[in-house]
Amino acid sequence: MKLYFNLEDVSQVFVGSFVLAVPISFSEEAWSLSKTLPMANIALLFILSIVFLAFFAYEGVFQSDVQYRMPVYIARIVIAYLISMLVVALVLLALDKLPVLSDPVIAFKRLIIIAMPASMGAIVVDGFDKE
Template sequence: MYIGAPFTVKEGLFPIFSHMETQKSFTKRIGGYLHKMIPVTDASGKLLHYVTKPLMVELKPRDIMQIVIGSTILALPVAYTEEAWNLGTELPLLNVGLLSLISLVFVALFVYFNFYRFNIKGNVFNYVKRVVATYLISILVVAILLTVIQRCPWESDYLLALKRVVIVAFPASMSATISDVIK
């Protein structure tokens, strides 16, 4: 190889990787979880071993618990602030709806780029399920918390209660999404 000459991976800067394309990676279930099995070969093409990479495309009970705990992490401090309660009374319903939409878009983008970017083919249903589950679980956690601290007047003003839930669910869904990444 010449200095300054153009080269490709196959030409020898990294000879160990020159034959990696000869064998395809595949998906295998190990311990109940899906893993991507990536073959590693030597220069002659002989299979040396496999590198396993967890594919986090399925929504498991462990993921649901992480979403519950994660949404609680930011729901607790925000739910106890009077500013969040006042926002529920002051913001029009359209703005609260937009806040909910923004939250869903953020969750969808984060989940896509962290779990499904290279594995969306064949996993669209699991992607939608994870996004919807993350948001709905966050809403449920916030609704329970605000009801327990008596800041959701469901009987007298259900619209105010719903607006408060959506406002507090914005940061709660973000922390739920972050905690779902931790494995």
């Protein structure tokens, strides 16, 4: 039973998040949603992302065995989400659609909106290599 997050895991999370971040980052609908969606909905998307990551990691990655590995379980969820956000930020930056300096609120909303599916892709690919 492995109790760590290695380079292979990191690469799986990067690839998984990239697979879903790229097509959605090119979507004008995602850009428009970041301008119109209220912050309460953005918060709900963030919460849903974390909840679904937790469910999938619990069943798919840890096979319901987290009793003695809770710190690793939580770390895996946090790391998967943070890496997903990094991938989304890089893709949006490459597309010149991450207005961090000119409109940080829109930039933040875009990150959360696109990180939701990207993080699910990340954890699913990470789950291919079960604990």
